[in-house]
Amino acid sequence: MTHWTDRLSDYLDGALSSADRLDCARHLESCAECAATLDELRRVVARAQVLENRAPRADLWAGIASRIGVSSPGITSLGAERARRRVAFTLPQLAAASIVLVLLSAGGAWLALSRGGNHEIPLTVSRRTDDTAAAATVSWVSRADPKYDARVAELQKALDEGRGRLDTATVRVIEKNLQIIDAAIGQARRALAADPANQYLNVHLADTMRRKLDLLRTASALVNART
Amino acid sequence: MNTSAPGEPILRNHQAQARADADAVDAELAATGDGRAFERLYRSHAARIHSLVRRMIDADVADDVTQDIFVRAWEKLATFRGDAAFGTWLHRLAINVVLAKRQTVATERKRRDDSADALDGLPSRRTTPELGLDFEDAIERLPEGARQVFVLHDIEGYRHEEIARLLGVVPGTSKSQLHHARMALRKHLER
Amino acid sequence: MLLTLAALAALALPQTDTTIAVRPGSRLDVNNFGGSITVKAWNQSTVRVQADHSSHDEIEIAAGPTVVSVRSSSRRGGPHTVDYTISVPAWMSLTLSGIYTDITVEGVTGEVTAESVQGEIICRGGSGNVSLKSVEGALTLEKARGRIELNTVNDNITVTDVVGDVTAESVDGDIELTNVESSNIDLTTVDGGVTYDGTIKDGGHYSLSTHDGDVELGVPPGTNATVSVSTFDGDFEADFPVSVTNTTKRRFTFTLGSGSARVEVESFDGDIHLRRPGQLGPGKHRDKNHNDNEDNQ
Numbered sequence: 102m103t104h105w106t107d108r109l110s111d112y113l114d115g116a117l118s119s120a121d122r123l124d125c126a127r128h129l130e131s132c133a134e135c136a137a138t139l140d141e142l143r144r145v146v147a148r149a150q151v152l153e154n155r156a157p158r159a160d161l162w163a164g165i166a167s168r169i170g171v172s173s174p175g176i177t178s179l180g181a182e183r184a185r186r187r188v189a190f191t192l193p194q195l196a197a198a199s200i201v202l203v204l205l206s207a208g209g210a211w212l213a214l215s216r217g218g219n220h221e222i223p224l225t226v227s228r229r230t231d232d233t234a235a236a237a238t239v240s241w242v243s244r245a246d247p248k249y250d251a252r253v254a255e256l257q258k259a260l261d262e263g264r265g266r267l268d269t270a271t272v273r274v275i276e277k278n279l280q281i282i283d284a285a286i287g288q289a290r291r292a293l294a295a296d297p298a299n300q301y302l303n304v305h306l307a308d309t310m311r312r313k314l315d316l317l318r319t320a321s322a323l324v325n326a327r328t
Numbered sequence: 329m330n331t332s333a334p335g336e337p338i339l340r341n342h343q344a345q346a347r348a349d350a351d352a353v354d355a356e357l358a359a360t361g362d363g364r365a366f367e368r369l370y371r372s373h374a375a376r377i378h379s380l381v382r383r384m385i386d387a388d389v390a391d392d393v394t395q396d397i398f399v400r401a402w403e404k405l406a407t408f409r410g411d412a413a414f415g416t417w418l419h420r421l422a423i424n425v426v427l428a429k430r431q432t433v434a435t436e437r438k439r440r441d442d443s444a445d446a447l448d449g450l451p452s453r454r455t456t457p458e459l460g461l462d463f464e465d466a467i468e469r470l471p472e473g474a475r476q477v478f479v480l481h482d483i484e485g486y487r488h489e490e491i492a493r494l495l496g497v498v499p500g501t502s503k504s505q506l507h508h509a510r511m512a513l514r515k516h517l518e519r
Numbered sequence: 520m521l522l523t524l525a526a527l528a529a530l531a532l533p534q535t536d537t538t539i540a541v542r543p544g545s546r547l548d549v550n551n552f553g554g555s556i557t558v559k560a561w562n563q564s565t566v567r568v569q570a571d572h573s574s575h576d577e578i579e580i581a582a583g584p585t586v587v588s589v590r591s592s593s594r595r596g597g598p599h600t601v602d603y604t605i606s607v608p609a610w611m612s613l614t615l616s617g618i619y620t621d622i623t624v625e626g627v628t629g630e631v632t633a634e635s636v637q638g639e640i641i642c643r644g645g646s647g648n649v650s651l652k653s654v655e656g657a658l659t660l661e662k663a664r665g666r667i668e669l670n671t672v673n674d675n676i677t678v679t680d681v682v683g684d685v686t687a688e689s690v691d692g693d694i695e696l697t698n699v700e701s702s703n704i705d706l707t708t709v710d711g712g713v714t715y716d717g718t719i720k721d722g723g724h725y726s727l728s729t730h731d732g733d734v735e736l737g738v739p740p741g742t743n744a745t746v747s748v749s750t751f752d753g754d755f756e757a758d759f760p761v762s763v764t765n766t767t768k769r770r771f772t773f774t775l776g777s778g779s780a781r782v783e784v785e786s787f788d789g790d791i792h793l794r795r796p797g798q799l800g801p802g803k804h805r806d807k808n809h810n811d812n813e814d815n816q
Contacts (some may be wrong), residue, residue, distance in 0.1 A: 110507035116488075148463055148517060149482035155382075156375040157391055162367055164395050169402045171363025263344035271636055274655045274673045279691040281710045285730040289787060292751050301749035301770045305787055309730060312709055316672060316690060319654065426584050496542075496584035 104132065109139050113146065275320050282313045347372065351414035359405040370398055373415060377422050383467055383479045384426045392423075393429055397422045419484070427494060466516035470509050477502050478509035535570040535578040541587055546603065546612040546629075549589040553619035554600035560626035560644065572601040574714055581740035612647070621656070631663075639674075657692075675711070693732070697799075708732065712789070715801050719744050721779040728785040737796040743776035746793075749785040757793035 105125045112125045129136050200242050289306040295304060351372065357365035382390040401421055408417050423482055467475060476495060480486040480501070492499040507511075527690075547566060549556050554572075562569075566587055570578050578601070579590045591601045607613070612629035615622050622633045624642040631645035639656040642649065645663040652658075655673040664682040664807035674693040678685060687694045691710045699717030706713045707728040715727055716737035725744075727734050738744075738759070748755055749770040761773040784791050792799075 107504075110510055111503060116503065138511075138514075141517065141637070142510050144517055145483050145510045145513045148513075149478070152464065152483060154377075154379040156377040157378040157394060159391060161374065161378075161391060161398075162346050162370055165370060165398045165402075166363065166367070168395070168399045169363075169366075171361075171366070184623075186339065225602070271654060274637075278672050278709075281691050285709050285787070289751075292787075299769065302751065302784065305728075305730075305751075305785065306746075308728070309709065312688075312690065312707075319672065424583075424586075428581050428586065428588060494584065 104135050105129070106135060106138060109135065109142055113142055144312065275316065278316060279313065282309060282316060285309045286313065338508075348413045349417065352410060354406055355405065355410070355414045358402070358499065359408065366398075366402060369401075369414065369418075373418055374398075380419070380422055380479070381426055383464075383483065384423075384476055385429060386468060389429075390393065393426065396429070397425045400425055423480075423494060463513070463516055466513055470512060473497075473501075474505045474509035474512070477505040478513070481506050482510070521635070535568065535572065537578075537580055538565050538567040539580065539582050539587065540565050541582065541608065541611070541691070542584060543610065544585065546586050546614060547589070547607055548586050548614045549603060549605065549616070551601055551603060551615075551617040551620045554602045554615065555623070555638075556603045556605070556617060557623045558603075558605045558613055558615065558625070558627065558802075561606045562609075563606070564608050565606070567606040569604045570601050578599060609644075616707065630665075636650075652695075660735055692734050699788040714799055716796055719780050719782065721777070723780040725780065725782045727783070729789060730787045731789060732783050732786060733789045734786045734791045735799045736782070736791075736793050736794050738775065739796050739800050741776065742780070743778060744780040744782045745772060745774050745778040746782040746784065747772040748790055748791055749783075750786045750789070753786050753788060753790045755791045758795055758798065759793070761793070770780075787805075 105112065108117065108121070108125065112122065112255055115122075117125060129139060182248050286306065286309050289302060293299065293302045293306055351369060354362075354365040354368050354372075358369060374394065378390055378394045381393045381397070388439060397418075401418055404421060408414065467478065470478065473495075477491055480491045480494070481488065486494070488499040488502040491502045495502070497505075541564065543564075547558070549558075554560055568578070568580055568589055570591070572578065572591060575594050576591050577594060579588075579592065581588045589603065589605070607627065609626060609628045611627065613622070613624060613627060613631045613633070615631075615633045616635070617638060618636045619638060620635045621638040622635055622640045622642075624631055624633065624644060627644040628646050630647040630649065631641060631642055632648070632650045633640050634650075634652040635656055636653065637655045639659075640651045640653055640799075641659045642651060642663065643661045645660075645665070647665045648668075649660065649663045649665055649787045650668045650670075651660060652668075652670045653674065654671070656671065657674040658669045658671050658676045660667065660669060660676075660678045660681060662680045667678075667681060667683055667685045667687075669676045669678070669685070669687040670686075671692060673692060674689065676687045676694045678687065678696040678699060680698050681696070682700045685696065685699065685701055686705045687696070689708040689709075689711060692708060693711040693713070694706045694708050695712075695714040696704070696706065697714070697716045699715070701717060702720045702723035704715060704717070704723075704725040704727070706715065710728045710732065711729060711765065711790075712732040713727045713729050714735040715725065715762065716735075719725060719739060719742045721743050725736075727736060733753075737790060746761075747770065751769055761775075763771045763773045784793075
């Protein structure tokens with residue numbers, strides 16, 4: 102009698118053809134050995150399915166936090182052999198808050214935060230000639246938004262505080278370009294003040310403010326960039 | 329890459345939906361750089377990921393590889409689209425890291441023997457009397473191919489086609505390795 | 520298929536030279552802290568990784584079923600620079616990244632993602648999704664096709680001989696596209712010029728925008744487009760007659776042909792020039808030879 106030992110897992114998992122399954126079942130009716138083996142295999146599978154997951158004995162969070170550059174209370178310096186010079190900013194939550202704020206004050210049509218935490222928040226929805234969007238822009242940018250300014254100030258402050266950990270050349274580049282954008286924002290604001298209903302100026306100011314947030318986001322993304 | 333079906337455990341988990349909702353919120357926050365949200369995600373998933381690593385590779389490197397996985401998850405958060413559960417996405421990412429690691433860790437392990445007899449030389453009881461540890465130990469002592477297929481199929485719930493693709497073998501090999509693993513492990517249920 | 524494990528302990532050898540077979544459809548993933556990554560296509564079905572590095576660095580090459588990954592780690596002190604030269608099958612997709620890393624890609628036909636913080640990126644080739652990003656470092660792209668994204672902060676973007684949608688952004692740098700065939704162009708910089716000399720197709724959308732710089736747009740004869748021009752403090756000139764259909768202060772629209780494509784040209788503080796193809800002057804506003812970031816390691 103040929104045993105079906107080697108195919109009992111397939112039988113158990115329903116992977117046999119119906120003809121084979123029938124043959125195997127018939128064999129099992131008369132073969133105590135194979136029947137016992139099948140029962141053991143069933144118990145192995147059942148055991149596997151109730152295995153508990155065990156947390157690591159050591160708390161690994163401190164090490165992870167250190168590597169990704171977020172603060173971890175009570176962390177001591179770890180793994181010198183794994184330490185690398187990193188470009189690290191510690192401001193992203195503030196950036197996120199400012200982005201949400203800007204979108205909310207611009208009106209629902211612009212609120213397109215994607216569910217998945219996608220960074221590509223489209224602040225420049227309607228540079229196209231949509232009057233509704235232009236009207237929304239007017240109300241957003243022409244009233245002074247103290248919260249936006251406060252958030253940006255917080256970001257800048259965090260940037261200053263984190264300076265010691267940063268790569269100086271990259272910091273210089275980021276700061277220089279923030280100044281360029283700030284200058285552009287200032288010019289656009291002044292032009293808009295003299296011509297508040299100008300659709301181009303409204304959209305342009307919004308675009309330029311978005312560029313600033315993009316740059317700050319890029320700066321925070323440097324924390325997350327690569328190994 | 330973010331399909332939900334293959335990575336979901338075939339097991340229990342009644343609170344799955346509640347946890348998935350909390351994860352989704354934390355994932356979104358973490359993607360914008362919120363370290364505390366990411367820590368919550370770590371705490372929520374560390375046991376599962378660490379156990380996966382321990383079983384797929386070995387206990388010695390599990391701490392390091394678990395850290396690597398979470399660091400990589402942090403780096404890749406921007407690509408998590410939220411159309412699958414975060415746990416599924418993280419799990420798939422962990423599998424990728426584990427499979428990439430196994431080739432660099434391979435030379436340091438002693439379990440190169442591919443025969444089922446590898447398990448026979450072990451005492452059946454270790455110092456801790458719990459049956460669970462015994463079975464876990466037995467899994468960790470399986471030869472690599474059989475072990476990884478067993479973990480992916482019977483513990484993690486992948487199908488053979490998926491396992492074959494991940495491990496770079498044909499489904500037939502996956503099936504025979506699974507059988508090999510189960511046959512070897514049944515002895516460690518009984519002792 | 521042969522997967523060769525190649526984790527070399529770099530002892531006395533300052534060089535790594537490893538060739539491995541790869542499965543069709545695999546991707547190459549290289550991460551380099553500092554130095555350079557040069558990837559060239561060849562007609563073998565293997566990947567050859569050559570690296571110049573110090574004896575304190577270890578090159579780890581891991582070949583899995585879908586990805587070949589190349590990393591370096593430093594056994595002593597901080598990271599050192601590694602210069603990679605990698606030959607790949609042309610079909611291979613590439614993910615290349617680094618901090619202080621120059622990246623060059625030649626002759627590939629797969630997807631290319633290249634990111635550096637400080638480093639120049641040059642890509643000749645690429646298809647599907649092509650994405651080049653840097654904080655400081657010029658981006659140069661030639662002979663690519665597909666969906667193209669270029670993003671830098673502090674440098675110029677130059678694109679030639681490319682087919683497909685192009686999005687390019689800089690803050691302090693010029694953006695120049697020549698000989699480009701596309702239906703979707705989105706170019707924006709803050710302090711720099713923008714130049715586009717390529718197709719303007721029916722139904723396409725073309726947006727060129729800068730705050731402080733000139734915009735040069737090449738308009739092929741027979742173009743069907745609705746063109747809207749916006750500027751705050753600059754001049755507008757066209758090399759061919761345009762009849763303005765809609766004017767508001769500092770913003771006007773005109774139609775060419777059937778008006779099919781949508782073209783938006785904007786400069787806050789710079790001039791806007793519409794020219795015939797091949798007659799575009801440099802859209803540069805500032806001399807990019809200034810060297811105020813010269814502490815590169």
